[in-house]
Amino acid sequence: MGLTIYGIAASRAVRPLWAATELGLQFEHVPTPYQHGGTRTAEFLALNPNGHIPVLVDRRPDGEVVLWESMACTLYIARHHGKGDGTDLAPANAHEDAEALRWSFWTVNALEADALTVLMHRLAMPPEQRKAHLAEAAEKRLHVPLRVLEQHLQRQAARGQEHLAAARFTVADLCTASVLGWTKPARDLLESFPATQAWLARCLERPAQQAMRALARQQH
Template identity: 40%
Template sequence: MALKIYGIPRSRAIRTLWMAHELGIEYEMVEVAPGAEGSRKPEFLAINPNGHVPFMDDDGLVLWESLAINLHLARKHGGALAPAGLAEESLATMWTCWALTELEPLAVQVMMHSFMLPEPDRVPGVLSTALANIQAPLLVLEAALVKGGGFLMGERFTVADLNVACCVFYLRMNPEVLAFKPAAREWYADAMARPAAQAAFALRGD
């Protein structure tokens, strides 16, 4: 059975779609929108009780959490994107946990309060605090890329780069946050220019 990815490209499912395109694997996209009309319907809550997308079914293995799905797909299908050996497994896990805890929450606040929420719901104070606080993790990213020769591990683009870049995507309307971080700026531009990223993000239609 082909890999089934549940979600829509204009959601965190884009992360898994990007990974599937990188790996060149076949997949079936089951369109499930986030929220009451989709991911929170009983039939989908039965698969992912969190009520979120994405989730996937890979030959009977059901997983949710976009970045965990990416780690699974990289491990399963191997290739250059996959961690090679224990040290890289651990580094990929570290960068993924870092993306989810240190970077994504602030990046989501920046995105919501700069362009995603309807204007009356945007809170300038939340945005300015998030923009100030996100400098710390972005400087960590910059330093790691300088040290790693342009990649987060193993001197090549891997699932660690992809998982972190997915969270930097939330800062796309605020490119000024990457000012004075040339390594991060170049790394992110190169990541988004990859043919697999282009093919996956084209599915969003934006």
């Protein structure tokens, strides 16, 4: 019995790690880097033949579950380890579950590639390797999906709700913020969408996310 998450916080593995930390779960974290062959051992490839992190292993009374893909791992943790009663990040009803699925898939399809380009070419890569024109093009493209997110957050605010799926922070917020946070170096971009900028700040200021940032620095 028990939950194990393979990966490092300075990667997409931060998503399930953040979710498990938000829920206060007892779990084993195996810091598996994506560099230097860490995901190419026979043991790891037996868990994920793609050779990518994260991997989640959940040893349950009805059998062992092995799951990869960061968004899938995160949604699984929320659904199967959260209370589901409206007191934590787990969906409490069909509406919240639908919102979690919608915004997570939307994030992968509409945000992730361009947000990663911004992160790499504004901050993560050595200065001599950055290409400003790639970051600028990505930021321009991001205006389209961010208008969608901004409008949704404005509608939520009109209902007295400060988050994507409910009045409280849920896995929908976690999955989306885990990617949109990569755009923080593009200050002008975020300032164009004030509701989105304020929502992102609330998500990233959460203690569990702060713990993930500290862990990422340790594992870097």
